[in-house]
Amino acid sequence: MDPVVTDPLPGDGGAADGDGQSGAVMTIADVVGELRSGMTIGIGGWGSRRKPMALVRALATSDLTDLEIVSYGGPDVGLLIAAGKVRRVVTGFVSLDSIPLEPHFRVARQNGSIELTELDEGMLHWGLLAAAHRLPFMPMRAGLGSDVLRVNPELRTIRSPYGDGEELVAVPARALDAALIHMNRADARGNGQYLGPDPYFDNLYCLAATRAYMSCERIVPTAELLTIGPPQSLLINRAMVAGVVETPNGAHFTSCVPDYSRDDGFQALYARSAASPDGWSRFAAEFLTGSEADYQAAVARFESRQAEEVAAVEGTRP
Amino acid sequence: MTSTRGRATLAEVCVVACAEAWRGDGAILASPMGVIPALGARLAQLTFEPDLLLTDGEATLLLPATGDGTGERMVEGWLPFRDVFTMLAAGKRHVMMGAAQLDQFGNQNISCIGDWARPKAQLLGVRGAPGNTVNHPVSYWVPKHSRRVFVDQVDMASGVGYDRAKGLSGRTATFHGLRRVVTNLAVLDFGGPDHSMRLRSVHPGVSVSDVAEATGFLLAAPYEVPRTRLPTAHELALIRKRLDPAGRRDEELA
Numbered sequence: 001m002d003p004v005v006t007d008p009l010p011g012d013g014g015a016a017d018g019d020g021q022s023g024a025v026m027t028i029a030d031v032v033g034e035l036r037s038g039m040t041i042g043i044g045g046w047g048s049r050r051k052p053m054a055l056v057r058a059l060a061t062s063d064l065t066d067l068e069i070v071s072y073g074g075p076d077v078g079l080l081i082a083a084g085k086v087r088r089v090v091t092g093f094v095s096l097d098s099i100p101l102e103p104h105f106r107v108a109r110q111n112g113s114i115e116l117t118e119l120d121e122g123m124l125h126w127g128l129l130a131a132a133h134r135l136p137f138m139p140m141r142a143g144l145g146s147d148v149l150r151v152n153p154e155l156r157t158i159r160s161p162y163g164d165g166e167e168l169v170a171v172p173a174r175a176l177d178a179a180l181i182h183m184n185r186a187d188a189r190g191n192g193q194y195l196g197p198d199p200y201f202d203n204l205y206c207l208a209a210t211r212a213y214m215s216c217e218r219i220v221p222t223a224e225l226l227t228i229g230p231p232q233s234l235l236i237n238r239a240m241v242a243g244v245v246e247t248p249n250g251a252h253f254t255s256c257v258p259d260y261s262r263d264d265g266f267q268a269l270y271a272r273s274a275a276s277p278d279g280w281s282r283f284a285a286e287f288l289t290g291s292e293a294d295y296q297a298a299v300a301r302f303e304s305r306q307a308e309e310v311a312a313v314e315g316t317r318p
Numbered sequence: 319m320t321s322t323r324g325r326a327t328l329a330e331v332c333v334v335a336c337a338e339a340w341r342g343d344g345a346i347l348a349s350p351m352g353v354i355p356a357l358g359a360r361l362a363q364l365t366f367e368p369d370l371l372l373t374d375g376e377a378t379l380l381l382p383a384t385g386d387g388t389g390e391r392m393v394e395g396w397l398p399f400r401d402v403f404t405m406l407a408a409g410k411r412h413v414m415m416g417a418a419q420l421d422q423f424g425n426q427n428i429s430c431i432g433d434w435a436r437p438k439a440q441l442l443g444v445r446g447a448p449g450n451t452v453n454h455p456v457s458y459w460v461p462k463h464s465r466r467v468f469v470d471q472v473d474m475a476s477g478v479g480y481d482r483a484k485g486l487s488g489r490t491a492t493f494h495g496l497r498r499v500v501t502n503l504a505v506l507d508f509g510g511p512d513h514s515m516r517l518r519s520v521h522p523g524v525s526v527s528d529v530a531e532a533t534g535f536l537l538a539a540p541y542e543v544p545r546t547r548l549p550t551a552h553e554l555a556l557i558r559k560r561l562d563p564a565g566r567r568d569e570e571l572a
């Protein structure tokens with residue numbers, strides 16, 4: 001019997017690719033196309049560090065709504081809140097690092113426009129670990145005695161079945177419908193490499209998710225990965241992700257060292273703009289209406305304006 | 319030229335008071351939050367507590383500069399966030415956090431002001447405070463001692479105080495321990511009745527009544543309150559020439 005011929009699925013390069021090299025490669029639009037309103041989406045990185053911002057920007061301009069975002073939050077959470085995409089945030093903080101509190105998150109909390117699951121930082125790690133291990137919960141001390149248990153009445157404690165009989169928090173698994181992460185390098189199969197100082201929890205986000213999508217600065221041949229970093233820099237393997245997208249400067253304006261640091265000038269503009277509805281409209285009109293290529297072009301214009309201003313100031317010095 | 323003579327500034331007294339919080343800790347991770355606590359931790363590592371571990375604020379453990387004149391601190395290890403969580407759960411850490419509110423028993427709030435469901439002011443969120451306070455020693459740094467911070471009751475207990483810790487079962491209660499509160503006026507600890515906050519020393523030029531006036535609850539205090547120890551000439555030289563030649567310590571108290 002002849003096999004049923006179907007259209008290839010996104011990311012299903014199959015035999016047509018010959019060398020299998022393009023097997024997992026997707027576009028930003030492909031990734032957003034696989035997501036649905038109401039999903040629970042985990043976002044890797046930490047604060048204003050190595051966030052998959054190109055994917056986040058595409059989410060922000062998509063038709064999706066009603067998302068539950070699980071994140072060590074930074075401008076990823078802020079942008080999605082500003083775009084009206086977020087029903088609930090699950091986090092231990094939402095911070096821009098050099099600016100301790102994300103401005104959109106602040107406003108949304110004070111307006112009561114989002115729901116919040118406020119966890120101890122370590123609890124979020126434990127929830128992802130439980131989900132990755134397909135366990136219902138992981139026991140932990142964090143939370144005991146604190147108001148984290150009061151403001152999250154769904155959290156339960158459990159008594160150790162062993163002789164110690166200790167009471168501990170049963171941190172529930174934080175299962176994700178989808179995860180978005182950003183790596184420095186990846187191959188077309190979906191192996192990912194971080195070159196900065198910290199892996200954060202990106203592999204756990206992937207394993208906690210039904211489908212995970214990895215953006216990266218550059219897709220390189222598999223054989224090249226070990227010329228760039230040691231084996232232990234290969235944090236993500238292809239069993240963890242459904243697809244990989246090349247997004248140069250795609251973590252901007254968060255840091256993606258050693259490729260680039262956090263863009264503090266741009267982050268300051270972001271934070272200033274977020275302080276007023278008018279300011280934010282101008283920011284969104286300049287940076288957030290078009291494609292990722294439009295965004296990068298607008299950023300380049302912003303950077304050259306900045307450079308001109310610096311040059312002008314220096315030119316006035318005796 | 320930077321003088322190491324002359325009187326220590328308030329910021330310098332605070333740096334040394336913060337450093338003192340880590341005295342006797344040995345080889346544990348010191349995690350200071352804020353400029354003055356960070357200078358304090360580095361000063362402790364350079365002087366009386368050389369075994370302390372310190373990070374660069376990211377994932378690298380750093381020893382003091384080698385003395386080769388480059389001023390570069392020496393990398394001695396790797397500690398990404400996932401391993402910080404494990405170190406803290408293992409009890410090998412002493413953090414000095416900030417506090418938007420702090421009550422008599424050391425319950426600390428950095429989450430929000432007002433009703434949590436709809437806060438008047440959203441602050442940092444609980445961050446690591448719930449886990450830190452039930453796993454390892456914790457101290458606090460308050461650059462502006464006032465009744466806004468030292469309150470009768472915190473709006474949200476991010477960090478666990480002694481009254482709440484009393485109800486914890488098993489080993490958790492024994493892992494809880496609040497060490498010092500360093501402010502711009504004084505040094506406090508939890509040696510009062512039922513582990514309530516106690517005035518330990520007042521900074522130069524500050525009176526006991528100044529501290530009492532700026533505190534929203536009744537402070538325990540010894541009959542005679544000592545003055546906070548002054549930096550030694552060696553400590554002043556380290557702070558001024560090596561650790562903070564740009565004077566960032568003063569900005570935190572401005």
